[in-house]
Amino acid sequence: MQRIALVRYVVKPEKGAENEALARAVFDALRASAPEHLAYALFRKDLEFVHVFVNLGADDSTAVTELPAFKAYSKDIAARCEAPAEVTRFSLSLVDSYGVAS
Known part of the structure; x- marks a missing residue:
């Protein structure tokens, strides 16, 4: 997964x-x-931010969440936001892709 x-x-x-x-x-x-099998992108429009994270190697996000920089980013995220973040996580198996290297 x-x-x-x-x-x-x-x-x-x-x-x-x-x-x-x-x-x-x-x-x-x-x-x-440079962790392997990861894709991570941040998109922004005005004050709206959208993060997209993909780990093609495992059902795991610790390669990002354990980084000191991520801990600093997430520490006060609730205080920076207008409302709680909308978070959707999936555990899936890749069927096919274009532009996503496995």
Whole structure:
């Protein structure tokens, strides 16, 4: 099984830049550690953020969630958000793909 997670939230107007900077630090840490079988992307429109995480190797997200940068990002996320984040996690098996390397 693989892990797919979608996280969507809207930050408070004064927290957009801070949230983006904290999230970018996570991506810097991922580039430095280069875990295999992962795809992770962050999308933004104004104050709305959407994270897409895919682990094609296992039903696990610790390669991201155990990073010190992710812990710093997630520490005060509730205080940065207008409302609780919408989180959807799936444990699925990949059938086929285009643009997602396995």
